Amino acid sequence: MDEIFLKNMMALYKAALYELVVNPDEQDVRQKWLKTISDILKSEKFHFLDRNLMQTVSNEQQEEIERLFEKKRWVQRDILDVSRCYSEYSFGVQFLCKHEVYGCLFVKTPLEEKITERFLKEFTEESNRFFQHYAFVASVSKEDRFYKELFQATKRFHSSMNIECVLNEMVDTLKRVFPHYFYSLNLTIDKNDIELPVYLFEIENTRSMAMEAYVSGEVKVEHLTQANKSVLYVPIKGKQGVYGLLKVDCPPFQLNNERIEFIRLLVETGGSALENAKLYQQSRRFIADLQLINETSRQLNSNLRFSDTILFLQSKILSSFGASACGFIFIEKDGYKVLEGSSPIFLDESGKMYISYVGKRMEEEKDSIFIGDIARKITDRKFPYRSLMAVPMFESDMLKGFCIVLKDSAYGFTFDMYKLLQSLIYHSTLALTNSLLREELERLVITDYLTNLYSRNYLESKMSESLQNDEQGSFLLIDIDDFKKINDTYGHQVGDEVIVQVAKIIQSVSGQKGIAARWGGEELSIYFPHLTVNETEKLSQRIVVEVEEKTNPKVTVSCGMSRWYKGSGEDVESLFKKADQALYVSKATGKNKMTISYHSENDSKMPFS
Structure with missing residues (x-):
């Protein structure tokens, strides 16, 4: 009876394997095979190790498996009883595929007493045939699919x-x-x-x-x-x-x-x-970079004002690199100067941290800086911008300053951007220096070297423009009282210092309302376009008071004021003469005062407020 029972079980097993071969399903064929074994043998528990899983088990288990199947491809209870790892199972089988171990199966079944060695031998042989067929079909199918996927991917690549x-x-x-x-x-x-x-x-x-x-x-x-x-x-x-x-x-x-x-x-x-x-993409970017450099060079060579040059460079850098901030810094004797047109952050405390860090490295290394995440490099301070690029500006091998470019996110700049920034600054430094030098020369031409007030020629040109275009204006001539005594008492160096002190007071009082100049010697002057007589008189009185209060050694000034209005027929020379006459009156009547000229036949028609 047991022999017939085992034959029927084997027939059921072969039929099930045939069904799996005829209708293969690569995704769950193994699970179906294991379920078939479980159903036929009414197994209470089974454990299957394929060749991949067999490599993950402990060395002890691997040695145990080798020992169990050293002589035969199947083992029964008599051998498993002494096993350290698999003693709870009824039998175990080792499967081969293409002469290599495919896996091991351990089964616990209530039919244990009926299982014969002949049944296990046939069970093992049928299973091996199934695995060989399955492996062949799966490998052909898989290889075919691999090549199809590779072909399609190559086309899309x-x-x-x-x-x-x-x-x-x-x-x-x-x-x-x-x-x-x-x-x-x-x-x-x-x-x-x-x-x-x-x-x-x-x-x-x-x-x-x-x-x-x-x-x-x-x-x-x-x-x-x-x-x-x-x-x-x-x-x-x-x-x-x-x-x-x-x-x-x-x-x-x-x-x-x-x-x-x-x-x-x-x-x-x-x-x-x-x-x-x-x-x-590199070739396209290279063309775009060349276009940017050419456009920048063309603009920089078009005699832009220095501040306009900085603004132009800043806008190009911000847009081309997607940057959050850009600053141009010049190195001076007493520290760093943030150039007008730089991003506002460089004027506050957080911006000064970047300037200090970059400036120190620039002066030591005299080389460009590229940092993907400054927060990882400097951990003791909090930086609002994480990515940093900085490029030095040289003139005749001398470090004049540097450009700092920032972005809020880490690793926000590419190395190609860094190289482009180096090229941009290299091509721009000469233009920046020339623009600054040109403006400095212009400033020297129109500026008095001692007081930093405008020169007399510049003031006269501005007065001429105002006489043609404005409705009214006032001219104030200022002379330091008893200046010869200052020179004789303290020396000419102190005399120059006194002139500078008075010039600074004049600049402070006149501000943006007037154009202050050194007229000659100890004589200074201010022209106020647009201001009324009363407005000019108040400012001139402030100058008289502040000079007496703030100079050291203490000096006083005398002032003479002339004014004009549209249709008065005045010119620069007549305004000077009238102011000079009013100044003479101030000197003759006690000094340290301001006098308004009333020597025009049209004075009665002049607006005083």
Whole structure:
């Protein structure tokens, strides 16, 4: 009876295997096979180890399996009873496929007493035949699918000149073929804002096996026992170099040679396409960079004012690099000067931190600075902007200053941007220096060297313009009282210092309302366009009071004022003569006062307020 029962069971098993072969389902064929065994043998418990899982078990279990199947491909209770790991099972079977161990199955069944060695032998042989057929069909099907996916991916790779599209296609193909693996890209090229797990390839933070794959350009596999996973590192390379790594995380020991080879071919093809896309984008960027440099050079050579030059450069840098702030800093004897037109941040405390850090390095190293994340470099201070580029400005091998460019996010600038900024500043420094020198020469021509007030010629030209275009104006002539006594008592150097003190008071009082100049010797002057007589008189009285209060040694001034209105027929010479006559009256009547000229026949018609 037992023999007939076993024959019927074997017939059912063969029929079930035939059904699996005729209607294969690659995704769950193994589960169906195990369920078939469970149903036929009414198993209470079973444990199946395929060749991948067999590599993950402990050394003790591996040695136990080798010992159990040392003589035969099946074992029964009499041998399992003395097993340290599998004593609870009724029998165990080791399967072969293509002369290699495919796996081991241990079964606990209530039919244990009926199972014979003959049944186990036939069960093992039928199972081996099934596995050989299944492995052949699966390998042909898998190989066919691999090549189809590789062909389609290759077509899509080379139909695009966009790095983002190439990387997306690479990862999407892998996800279709191996959906249960995890993929990440570690790139040495500038990463784009793409919906992929992309990381910057950092040498100091890279695992040794990954670095070995990057340096050698060969695929490397790492089995991480504690993390219970295997990691595949595939170099993304073209003819000109390696651009990073594809990292594949998967369950332990699932990466067989076929899978590794498919991933390698796919990534190698993607690497070539990525290199072509990178070269194409570089050529386009190179053309755009040349256009930017040419446009900048043309504008800088068009005799712009210095402040306009800074504003132009700042706008180009902010727009071209997507920067958050840009500053131009000159090095002076007593510190750093932020040039007009720089971003406002460089005038506050946070901006001064960047200036201090960059300035110190510039003066020591005299070289450009490129920092992806300044917060990682300087941890004791909080920086509102994380990315930093800084380029020195040289004139005749002398460090004149530097340009700082900032972005709020870390790693916001690419290395290509850094090189472009270097080129821009190199081409711009001479134009900036020339513009500054030109304005300095212009300032020297129209400025008195001692007082920094305007020269008499400049003031007369401005008065002439006002007489032609404005409705009214006032001219104030100022003379330091008893100036010869100052020179005789204290010397000419102190006399010059007194003139400078009075000049600063005049500048402070007149502000933006008047044009202050040194008329000659100890005589100073102010022209007030637009102001009424009363407004000018109040300001002149302030000058008289402040000079007496604030000079050291103490001096006083006498003032004479003339004025004009539209239709009065005055010119520069007549205004000077009248102011000079009024000044003479101030001197003759006690000094330290201001006198208004009333010597025009039209005075009765003049507006006094």
